[in-house]
Amino acid sequence: MAQAAPNAAAAEGGDWKARLNLPPKDTRIRTEDVTATKGHDFEDYFLKRELLMGIYEKGFEKPSPIQEESIPIALTGRDILARAKNGTGKTAAFSIPVLEKIDTTKAExxxxxxxxTRELALQTAQVCRELGKHTNVEVMVTTGGTSLKDDIMRLYQTIHVVVATPGRILDLSNxxxxxxxxxxxxxxxxxxxxLSPEFQPLIEQLISFLPEDRQIMLFSATFPVTVKQFKEKFLRKPYIINLMDELTLKGVTQYYAFVEERQKVHCLNTLFSKLRINQSIIFCNSVNRVELLAKKITELGYSCFYIHAKMLQSHRNRVFHDFRNGLCRNLVSSDLFTRGIDIQSVNVVINFDFPKNSETYLHRVGRSGRFGHLGLAVNLIxxxxxxxxxxxxxxxxTEIKPIPPHIEEKLYCM
Structure with missing residues (x-):
C-alpha cells in the first residue's frame, strides 16, 4: 500500500480496512489474561482514522483488557494508576491515547x-512509530550511552513524543x-x-519542567509503597486500574529442578536437548556469571548471545536487535533484561540462578507467555x-512444581 494512502482511505468510506496491508491473523490459543475482554473494538474509542490504520497494520485485532480499561480514561485526560501483568499489552494501552492526543500542527x-532501561526505550519508541506510521507524529528516543550531540541536533527539529530514560532527558532539560x-x-x-531510590529524585525534577495542567499515567505489574507516596504527591484523583487478581501469567507453567551448583550446566544441557525451544532467556544473578555461562553454552554447541548492563550500548543494541529478529535461539542475561522486553517467540525462561525476591521472579518469568501465549519457566534450585x-x-x-521426567509440549508450544 502506497504511503499516500491514509487520507485517501479515510475519504473512501467504510471498506478502508480491506485495503490495509494487514498481517496474517494470529490463530494461536491465548489465555484469559488477554482474552477476557468486554468485547470492545478500537473503533469504539473514536480514534483518528490514520491511527486506526496503524493499529490494524500492527496486527492488533481487538483491545486487550488493559487497553479496554486504559484507552477511554486516558483520552479524557485523567491521571491513571494502572496495574497489569507483563505481556498483556500495556505499551499500546498508553501509546494509543498519547498518539490520538498529539496535535501535529504544533512543533513542540x-x-x-x-x-x-535503554532497551525498553528503543522498543517503546518502535511501537509508537509503528502505531503512528500514518499520523505524522514525530517520535524521538533519547537514552544514556548514546551521543548527546546527536540528541541536541534532533531536538532542534520537530518532536511531538519523546521516549526516554530519566537521566538523559533531565540532562537535556537542564x-x-x-x-x-x-x-x-x-x-x-x-x-x-x-520510583526506586535510584530514579525518583530525577523524576521529581523532571516533573518541575512540565506545565501545571498535565496528565500523569503510571503503568506497572507491581506497585510498592514508593508508588503510593508518589501518587499522593503528584497525581490528581487518579483512576485506579488493577488487573492483578493473581500475579503470574496464566499461560506460564513453572517448574523447579533441585540441583547442586556444580550440576547446573549439565542440567541446562539436558533441558536444551529435551525441550522444544523457540527462543529462551537464561537469567543469572551477576554480570560475571552471564559471560561465563554464555561461554559454556557455546562450548556445548548451542547458539547463544549474552547481554548485561556493563556492555557498550552499541553492543547491547546489536544483541537486542539480532535476538529479537531470531538470529540466535538462546540469550543469557542479567536482570537488565527483565523489564518490559517483549519478544513474542520466547517460550522458555530458565532461572540458572534463582532470584532473591518475588518481584524479580515475576518480571523474569513474564518474558515468556507474552500476550496470552503459552510459556515455560524452569528454575534451577x-x-x-x-x-x-x-x-x-x-x-x-503461585505453585512452582518439581520438574517431571517429560514435559508435554502442549504446555509451552503452540
Missing part, C-alpha cells in the same frame, strides 16, 4: 514516555535544549522501577535457594 513536545513547557502528558512505564523458593511461592500465590 507534547508527551514524554519514561522507561527505566541544558535548556529539551523544552517541556507544552508537554502535558507524562507516562511512566515500569513505574515501580522508576540449590539447597541455599529452598527458603527463597517457598517465600516467592507464598508471596505470589
Amino acid at each position: 513536545i507534547q508527551a514524554m514516555l519514561l522507561v527505566p 541544558k535548556g535544549v529539551c523544552k517541556l513547557h507544552s508537554c502535558r502528558i507524562l507516562v511512566m512505564d515500569e513505574a515501580d522501577k522508576l 540449590t539447597y541455599d535457594d529452598r527458603i527463597n523458593l517457598y517465600k516467592i511461592e507464598q508471596e505470589l500465590g
Whole structure:
C-alpha cells in the first residue's frame, strides 16, 4: 500500500480496512489474561482514522483488557494508576491515547514516555512509530550511552513524543535544549522501577519542567509503597486500574529442578536437548556469571548471545536487535533484561540462578507467555535457594512444581 494512502482511505468510506496491508491473523490459543475482554473494538474509542490504520497494520485485532480499561480514561485526560501483568499489552494501552492526543500542527513536545532501561526505550519508541506510521507524529528516543550531540541536533527539529530514560532527558532539560513547557502528558512505564531510590529524585525534577495542567499515567505489574507516596504527591484523583487478581501469567507453567551448583550446566544441557525451544532467556544473578555461562553454552554447541548492563550500548543494541529478529535461539542475561522486553517467540525462561525476591521472579518469568501465549519457566534450585523458593511461592500465590521426567509440549508450544 502506497504511503499516500491514509487520507485517501479515510475519504473512501467504510471498506478502508480491506485495503490495509494487514498481517496474517494470529490463530494461536491465548489465555484469559488477554482474552477476557468486554468485547470492545478500537473503533469504539473514536480514534483518528490514520491511527486506526496503524493499529490494524500492527496486527492488533481487538483491545486487550488493559487497553479496554486504559484507552477511554486516558483520552479524557485523567491521571491513571494502572496495574497489569507483563505481556498483556500495556505499551499500546498508553501509546494509543498519547498518539490520538498529539496535535501535529504544533512543533513542540507534547508527551514524554519514561522507561527505566535503554532497551525498553528503543522498543517503546518502535511501537509508537509503528502505531503512528500514518499520523505524522514525530517520535524521538533519547537514552544514556548514546551521543548527546546527536540528541541536541534532533531536538532542534520537530518532536511531538519523546521516549526516554530519566537521566538523559533531565540532562537535556537542564541544558535548556529539551523544552517541556507544552508537554502535558507524562507516562511512566515500569513505574515501580522508576520510583526506586535510584530514579525518583530525577523524576521529581523532571516533573518541575512540565506545565501545571498535565496528565500523569503510571503503568506497572507491581506497585510498592514508593508508588503510593508518589501518587499522593503528584497525581490528581487518579483512576485506579488493577488487573492483578493473581500475579503470574496464566499461560506460564513453572517448574523447579533441585540441583547442586556444580550440576547446573549439565542440567541446562539436558533441558536444551529435551525441550522444544523457540527462543529462551537464561537469567543469572551477576554480570560475571552471564559471560561465563554464555561461554559454556557455546562450548556445548548451542547458539547463544549474552547481554548485561556493563556492555557498550552499541553492543547491547546489536544483541537486542539480532535476538529479537531470531538470529540466535538462546540469550543469557542479567536482570537488565527483565523489564518490559517483549519478544513474542520466547517460550522458555530458565532461572540458572534463582532470584532473591518475588518481584524479580515475576518480571523474569513474564518474558515468556507474552500476550496470552503459552510459556515455560524452569528454575534451577540449590539447597541455599529452598527458603527463597517457598517465600516467592507464598508471596505470589503461585505453585512452582518439581520438574517431571517429560514435559508435554502442549504446555509451552503452540
